[in-house]
Amino acid sequence: MEKTISAADANRNFSQVLRDVREGDSYVVTSHGKPVARITPAVDTDEARRIAWQSLMEHLKSQPAIDVGPWTRDELYEDDD
16 A cells, blocks of 8 residues: 655654555655655565566567568668668
8 A cells, every 4th residue: 555654754753654664555755745755665676577577478478469571681771861
């Protein structure tokens, strides 16, 4: 769950904010009512990379294959001028 908290409140209650984040919550920190930062649980970068790769592969597999036909070398390096 994402919560909004002012920078002043985040500063005053930082220990509680960290406990909440450890349990899976996220915070948007605002300054003068405008979002300036996000505090979210840390993610293992290897795990995040694996998830992103899986998501990309699933997306690509769902796309139809397009037959664009063979190209000649001249067509690949043709000037647009």
